[in-house]
Amino acid sequence: MDLSVHLPRGLTLKNPVMAASGTFGFGPEYAAYVDINRLGGVSVKGISPDPWRGNPPPRVWETPDGLLNSIGLQNPGMDAFLKDDIPFLKTVDTAVIANIIGHTVEEYQRVAERLTQEPRVDAFEVNISCPNIKEGGIQFGHDPEQAYRVTRAVRQVTDRPLMVKVSPNVAEPWVIAEAAVEAGADMISAINTLVGMAIDFKTRRPGLGGRTGGLSGPAIKPVAVRIVYELASRLSVPIIGMGGIQSAEDVLEFFMAGAAAVMVGTITFQHPERMLEIIEALPRVLTQHGFQSLQEAVGAALPR
Ligand SMILES: Cc1cc2nc3c(=O)[nH]c(=O)nc-3n(C[C@H](O)[C@H](O)[C@H](O)COP(=O)(O)O)c2cc1C
Numbered sequence: 001m002d003l004s005v006h007l008p009r010g011l012t013l014k015n016p017v018m019a020a021s022g023t024f025g026f027g028p029e030y031a032a033y034v035d036i037n038r039l040g041g042v043s044v045k046g047i048s049p050d051p052w053r054g055n056p057p058p059r060v061w062e063t064p065d066g067l068l069n070s071i072g073l074q075n076p077g078m079d080a081f082l083k084d085d086i087p088f089l090k091t092v093d094t095a096v097i098a099n100i101i102g103h104t105v106e107e108y109q110r111v112a113e114r115l116t117q118e119p120r121v122d123a124f125e126v127n128i129s130c131p132n133i134k135e136g137g138i139q140f141g142h143d144p145e146q147a148y149r150v151t152r153a154v155r156q157v158t159d160r161p162l163m164v165k166v167s168p169n170v171a172e173p174w175v176i177a178e179a180a181v182e183a184g185a186d187m188i189s190a191i192n193t194l195v196g197m198a199i200d201f202k203t204r205r206p207g208l209g210g211r212t213g214g215l216s217g218p219a220i221k222p223v224a225v226r227i228v229y230e231l232a233s234r235l236s237v238p239i240i241g242m243g244g245i246q247s248a249e250d251v252l253e254f255f256m257a258g259a260a261a262v263m264v265g266t267i268t269f270q271h272p273e274r275m276l277e278i279i280e281a282l283p284r285v286l287t288q289h290g291f292q293s294l295q296e297a298v299g300a301a302l303p304r
Contacts, residue, residue, distance in 0.1 A: 001283035008186035013040035020265030021099035026085035033272035041095030056209035066219030070210030123161035144179035155184030163187035189240035232258020248281035
Protein backbone atom coordinates (compact mmCIF):
# COMPACT_ATOMS: atom_id res chain seq x y z
CA MET A 1 0.00 0.00 0.00
CA ASP A 2 1.29 3.46 -0.92
CA LEU A 3 1.65 5.37 2.34
CA SER A 4 3.12 8.56 0.89
CA VAL A 5 1.49 11.86 1.73
CA HIS A 6 1.53 14.94 -0.49
CA LEU A 7 1.27 18.20 1.40
CA PRO A 8 1.26 21.84 0.24
CA ARG A 9 4.23 23.47 -1.52
CA GLY A 10 5.67 20.14 -2.62
CA LEU A 11 6.25 18.68 0.86
CA THR A 12 6.15 14.91 0.35
CA LEU A 13 6.33 12.43 3.21
CA LYS A 14 7.24 8.80 2.47
CA ASN A 15 4.67 7.84 5.10
CA PRO A 16 2.38 9.79 7.41
CA VAL A 17 4.21 9.15 10.72
CA MET A 18 6.54 11.88 11.98
CA ALA A 19 8.35 12.42 15.27
CA ALA A 20 6.73 15.18 17.33
CA SER A 21 8.76 18.22 18.34
CA GLY A 22 10.55 18.04 21.68
CA THR A 23 10.34 14.27 21.95
CA PHE A 24 13.04 13.34 19.43
CA GLY A 25 15.76 15.91 20.10
CA PHE A 26 17.24 17.19 16.86
CA GLY A 27 17.49 13.68 15.42
CA PRO A 28 21.02 12.48 16.26
CA GLU A 29 19.98 11.64 19.84
CA TYR A 30 17.79 8.78 18.53
CA ALA A 31 19.97 7.56 15.70
CA ALA A 32 21.20 4.57 17.73
CA TYR A 33 17.62 3.39 18.45
CA VAL A 34 15.58 4.26 15.38
CA ASP A 35 16.30 4.06 11.65
CA ILE A 36 15.33 7.65 10.99
CA ASN A 37 15.25 7.00 7.23
CA ARG A 38 12.05 5.03 7.74
CA LEU A 39 10.15 7.90 9.35
CA GLY A 40 7.83 10.19 7.42
CA GLY A 41 9.54 13.15 9.03
CA VAL A 42 11.08 14.63 12.11
CA SER A 43 9.92 17.83 13.76
CA VAL A 44 12.96 18.93 15.69
CA LYS A 45 12.98 20.48 19.13
CA GLY A 46 11.82 24.11 19.26
CA ILE A 47 14.52 26.47 17.97
CA SER A 48 14.88 30.10 19.03
CA PRO A 49 17.29 32.70 17.63
CA ASP A 50 19.37 32.69 20.83
CA PRO A 51 19.83 29.85 23.37
CA TRP A 52 17.05 29.40 25.96
CA ARG A 53 17.91 27.95 29.37
CA GLY A 54 14.52 26.42 30.11
CA ASN A 55 12.85 25.90 33.48
CA PRO A 56 14.30 24.78 36.83
CA PRO A 57 14.03 21.06 37.70
CA PRO A 58 12.08 18.87 38.24
CA ARG A 59 11.03 19.06 34.63
CA VAL A 60 8.93 15.94 34.20
CA TRP A 61 6.22 14.30 36.30
CA GLU A 62 4.49 11.06 35.40
CA THR A 63 0.70 10.89 35.63
CA PRO A 64 -1.68 8.00 34.94
CA ASP A 65 -1.47 7.50 31.18
CA GLY A 66 0.40 10.73 30.69
CA LEU A 67 3.42 12.92 31.27
CA LEU A 68 3.65 16.47 32.60
CA ASN A 69 6.68 18.41 31.40
CA SER A 70 8.00 21.86 32.06
CA ILE A 71 11.16 21.82 29.97
CA GLY A 72 10.56 25.49 29.19
CA LEU A 73 11.67 25.10 25.57
CA GLN A 74 15.36 24.84 26.45
CA ASN A 75 17.43 24.83 23.28
CA PRO A 76 20.88 25.89 22.10
CA GLY A 77 19.62 28.41 19.54
CA MET A 78 19.63 28.48 15.75
CA ASP A 79 23.39 28.82 15.19
CA ALA A 80 24.11 25.70 17.24
CA PHE A 81 21.35 23.81 15.38
CA LEU A 82 22.86 24.75 12.02
CA LYS A 83 26.39 23.89 13.12
CA ASP A 84 25.83 20.76 15.24
CA ASP A 85 22.69 19.07 13.91
CA ILE A 86 22.24 19.96 10.25
CA PRO A 87 25.33 17.91 9.23
CA PHE A 88 23.68 14.79 10.69
CA LEU A 89 20.28 15.64 9.22
CA LYS A 90 21.93 15.91 5.80
CA THR A 91 22.79 12.21 6.04
CA VAL A 92 19.21 11.01 6.56
CA ASP A 93 16.38 10.66 4.08
CA THR A 94 13.32 12.00 5.84
CA ALA A 95 11.44 15.30 5.95
CA VAL A 96 13.05 17.76 8.37
CA ILE A 97 10.62 20.14 9.98
CA ALA A 98 12.08 23.06 11.90
CA ASN A 99 9.91 23.82 14.92
CA ILE A 100 10.46 27.47 15.74
CA ILE A 101 9.83 29.58 18.83
CA GLY A 102 10.27 33.17 19.96
CA HIS A 103 9.42 35.69 22.65
CA THR A 104 8.54 38.38 20.15
CA VAL A 105 7.26 38.47 16.57
CA GLU A 106 10.73 39.63 15.52
CA GLU A 107 12.37 36.59 17.14
CA TYR A 108 10.10 34.19 15.23
CA GLN A 109 10.87 36.06 12.05
CA ARG A 110 14.63 36.03 12.68
CA VAL A 111 14.81 32.28 13.16
CA ALA A 112 12.58 31.59 10.14
CA GLU A 113 14.66 33.89 7.94
CA ARG A 114 17.94 32.30 9.00
CA LEU A 115 16.77 28.69 8.71
CA THR A 116 15.22 29.33 5.29
CA GLN A 117 18.78 29.75 4.03
CA GLU A 118 19.43 26.10 4.96
CA PRO A 119 18.15 23.80 2.17
CA ARG A 120 17.88 20.79 4.51
CA VAL A 121 14.98 22.45 6.33
CA ASP A 122 12.00 21.08 4.39
CA ALA A 123 9.25 22.87 6.29
CA PHE A 124 8.49 25.02 9.30
CA GLU A 125 6.25 24.35 12.27
CA VAL A 126 5.55 27.47 14.27
CA ASN A 127 4.97 26.77 17.94
CA ILE A 128 2.77 29.66 19.03
CA SER A 129 2.57 28.45 22.64
CA CYS A 130 5.20 30.97 23.73
CA PRO A 131 4.60 34.00 25.93
CA ASN A 132 4.80 37.31 24.08
CA ILE A 133 7.12 39.32 26.31
CA LYS A 134 6.17 42.59 24.64
CA GLU A 135 2.46 42.03 25.26
CA GLY A 136 2.45 41.14 28.94
CA GLY A 137 3.31 37.47 28.58
CA ILE A 138 0.05 36.29 26.98
CA GLN A 139 0.75 33.39 24.65
CA PHE A 140 0.74 34.10 20.91
CA GLY A 141 -1.49 31.06 20.50
CA HIS A 142 -4.17 32.33 22.85
CA ASP A 143 -5.16 35.31 20.76
CA PRO A 144 -6.14 35.21 17.06
CA GLU A 145 -4.63 38.61 16.38
CA GLN A 146 -1.24 37.60 17.81
CA ALA A 147 -1.40 34.27 15.98
CA TYR A 148 -2.08 36.20 12.77
CA ARG A 149 0.85 38.59 13.35
CA VAL A 150 3.39 35.91 14.09
CA THR A 151 2.31 33.72 11.17
CA ARG A 152 2.33 36.70 8.81
CA ALA A 153 5.84 37.68 9.92
CA VAL A 154 7.15 34.16 9.30
CA ARG A 155 5.31 33.89 5.97
CA GLN A 156 6.98 37.10 4.81
CA VAL A 157 10.46 35.58 5.11
CA THR A 158 9.94 32.02 3.88
CA ASP A 159 8.36 30.24 0.96
CA ARG A 160 8.83 26.82 2.56
CA PRO A 161 5.80 24.78 3.62
CA LEU A 162 4.50 26.34 6.83
CA MET A 163 2.41 24.79 9.56
CA VAL A 164 1.23 26.51 12.71
CA LYS A 165 0.77 24.40 15.83
CA VAL A 166 -2.28 25.21 17.88
CA SER A 167 -2.78 24.93 21.61
CA PRO A 168 -5.62 22.96 23.18
CA ASN A 169 -5.74 25.47 26.04
CA VAL A 170 -8.26 27.79 24.42
CA ALA A 171 -12.01 27.35 24.10
CA GLU A 172 -12.04 27.51 20.31
CA PRO A 173 -8.74 26.38 18.75
CA TRP A 174 -10.19 26.75 15.23
CA VAL A 175 -10.45 30.53 15.69
CA ILE A 176 -6.68 30.65 16.22
CA ALA A 177 -6.12 28.21 13.33
CA GLU A 178 -8.30 30.29 10.99
CA ALA A 179 -6.27 33.38 11.82
CA ALA A 180 -3.04 31.48 11.07
CA VAL A 181 -4.39 30.23 7.73
CA GLU A 182 -5.54 33.73 6.83
CA ALA A 183 -1.99 34.92 7.56
CA GLY A 184 -0.53 32.35 5.17
CA ALA A 185 -0.15 29.03 7.03
CA ASP A 186 -0.30 26.08 4.61
CA MET A 187 -1.21 23.55 7.31
CA ILE A 188 -2.21 23.34 10.95
CA SER A 189 -0.67 20.93 13.44
CA ALA A 190 -2.61 19.99 16.56
CA ILE A 191 -2.32 19.59 19.43
CA ASN A 192 0.32 20.93 21.76
CA THR A 193 0.19 19.88 25.42
CA LEU A 194 -2.62 20.66 27.91
CA VAL A 195 -1.70 22.81 30.90
CA GLY A 196 -1.65 20.77 34.11
CA MET A 197 -0.16 20.58 37.59
CA ALA A 198 0.81 17.99 40.19
CA ILE A 199 1.53 18.52 43.89
CA ASP A 200 4.49 16.90 45.61
CA PHE A 201 3.34 15.52 48.99
CA LYS A 202 6.85 15.68 50.42
CA THR A 203 7.50 19.34 49.72
CA ARG A 204 3.82 20.40 49.74
CA ARG A 205 4.59 22.41 46.64
CA PRO A 206 3.93 21.95 42.91
CA GLY A 207 5.93 18.98 41.72
CA LEU A 208 7.40 20.74 38.69
CA GLY A 209 10.04 23.45 38.90
CA GLY A 210 8.02 25.53 36.45
CA ARG A 211 4.91 24.95 38.70
CA THR A 212 2.63 24.13 35.78
CA GLY A 213 3.50 21.80 32.93
CA GLY A 214 2.20 20.45 29.65
CA LEU A 215 0.29 17.18 29.76
CA SER A 216 0.94 14.74 26.92
CA GLY A 217 0.51 11.02 26.23
CA PRO A 218 -2.52 8.72 25.92
CA ALA A 219 -4.48 10.73 28.52
CA ILE A 220 -4.90 13.59 26.03
CA LYS A 221 -5.84 11.57 22.94
CA PRO A 222 -9.62 12.16 23.08
CA VAL A 223 -9.04 15.91 23.39
CA ALA A 224 -6.65 15.81 20.42
CA VAL A 225 -9.07 13.78 18.28
CA ARG A 226 -11.86 16.25 19.08
CA ILE A 227 -9.73 19.26 18.11
CA VAL A 228 -8.47 17.63 14.89
CA TYR A 229 -12.08 16.84 13.98
CA GLU A 230 -13.17 20.43 14.68
CA LEU A 231 -10.27 21.84 12.65
CA ALA A 232 -10.79 19.47 9.73
CA SER A 233 -14.52 20.28 9.70
CA ARG A 234 -13.89 24.00 9.42
CA LEU A 235 -10.63 24.48 7.52
CA SER A 236 -9.62 23.49 4.04
CA VAL A 237 -5.87 23.12 4.74
CA PRO A 238 -4.30 19.78 5.79
CA ILE A 239 -4.27 19.03 9.51
CA ILE A 240 -1.30 17.26 11.10
CA GLY A 241 -2.72 15.41 14.12
CA MET A 242 -1.03 14.43 17.34
CA GLY A 243 -1.67 13.74 21.00
CA GLY A 244 -1.36 10.39 22.74
CA ILE A 245 -0.75 8.21 19.70
CA GLN A 246 0.52 4.76 20.70
CA SER A 247 -0.59 2.44 17.91
CA ALA A 248 -1.56 2.18 14.24
CA GLU A 249 -5.20 2.08 15.39
CA ASP A 250 -4.69 5.44 17.09
CA VAL A 251 -3.23 6.80 13.84
CA LEU A 252 -6.29 5.53 11.94
CA GLU A 253 -8.53 7.31 14.45
CA PHE A 254 -6.72 10.60 13.72
CA PHE A 255 -7.05 10.00 9.96
CA MET A 256 -10.76 9.38 10.24
CA ALA A 257 -11.09 12.56 12.32
CA GLY A 258 -9.54 14.42 9.38
CA ALA A 259 -5.75 14.39 9.86
CA ALA A 260 -3.64 14.14 6.69
CA ALA A 261 -0.58 12.97 8.64
CA VAL A 262 0.38 12.51 12.29
CA MET A 263 3.15 13.07 14.77
CA VAL A 264 4.09 10.76 17.61
CA GLY A 265 5.61 12.11 20.83
CA THR A 266 5.55 10.83 24.39
CA ILE A 267 5.41 7.10 23.59
CA THR A 268 8.86 7.43 21.99
CA PHE A 269 10.40 7.98 25.45
CA GLN A 270 9.20 4.53 26.53
CA HIS A 271 9.37 2.77 23.18
CA PRO A 272 11.72 4.45 20.68
CA GLU A 273 10.94 1.74 18.11
CA ARG A 274 7.16 2.28 18.29
CA MET A 275 6.95 4.73 15.38
CA LEU A 276 8.51 2.13 13.09
CA GLU A 277 6.12 -0.55 14.37
CA ILE A 278 3.20 1.77 13.66
CA ILE A 279 4.41 2.43 10.09
CA GLU A 280 4.75 -1.28 9.50
CA ALA A 281 1.30 -2.07 10.92
CA LEU A 282 -0.59 0.71 9.11
CA PRO A 283 -1.39 -1.08 5.81
CA ARG A 284 -2.76 -4.09 7.71
CA VAL A 285 -4.82 -1.94 10.10
CA LEU A 286 -6.24 0.14 7.24
CA THR A 287 -7.22 -3.00 5.33
CA GLN A 288 -8.67 -4.63 8.43
CA HIS A 289 -11.01 -1.67 8.83
CA GLY A 290 -12.09 -1.69 5.20
CA PHE A 291 -9.93 1.04 3.69
CA GLN A 292 -8.19 0.42 0.36
CA SER A 293 -5.89 3.40 0.77
CA LEU A 294 -4.70 5.93 3.26
CA GLN A 295 -6.48 8.74 1.43
CA GLU A 296 -9.78 6.91 1.75
CA ALA A 297 -9.48 6.99 5.55
CA VAL A 298 -8.73 10.72 5.80
CA GLY A 299 -11.85 12.46 7.07
CA ALA A 300 -13.99 9.31 6.95
CA ALA A 301 -15.70 10.35 10.21
CA LEU A 302 -16.39 13.93 9.15
CA PRO A 303 -19.95 15.02 8.45
CA ARG A 304 -20.76 14.68 4.75
C1 LIG B 1 9.12 16.68 26.81
C2 LIG B 1 8.30 17.34 25.72
C3 LIG B 1 8.84 18.44 25.04
C4 LIG B 1 8.10 19.08 24.04
N1 LIG B 1 8.66 20.13 23.37
C5 LIG B 1 7.97 20.73 22.34
C6 LIG B 1 8.58 21.77 21.55
O1 LIG B 1 9.75 22.12 21.72
N2 LIG B 1 7.82 22.34 20.57
C7 LIG B 1 6.52 21.93 20.31
O2 LIG B 1 5.88 22.48 19.40
N3 LIG B 1 5.96 20.93 21.02
C8 LIG B 1 6.64 20.31 22.02
N4 LIG B 1 6.06 19.28 22.73
C9 LIG B 1 4.69 18.84 22.38
C10 LIG B 1 4.68 17.63 21.47
O3 LIG B 1 5.32 17.90 20.23
C11 LIG B 1 3.22 17.14 21.19
O4 LIG B 1 2.50 18.20 20.61
C12 LIG B 1 2.50 16.70 22.44
O5 LIG B 1 3.38 16.09 23.36
C13 LIG B 1 1.34 15.74 22.15
O6 LIG B 1 1.78 14.53 21.55
P1 LIG B 1 2.11 13.19 22.41
O7 LIG B 1 0.96 12.99 23.36
O8 LIG B 1 2.26 12.10 21.40
O9 LIG B 1 3.39 13.47 23.14
C14 LIG B 1 6.78 18.62 23.74
C15 LIG B 1 6.27 17.52 24.43
C16 LIG B 1 7.00 16.87 25.41
C17 LIG B 1 6.41 15.67 26.11
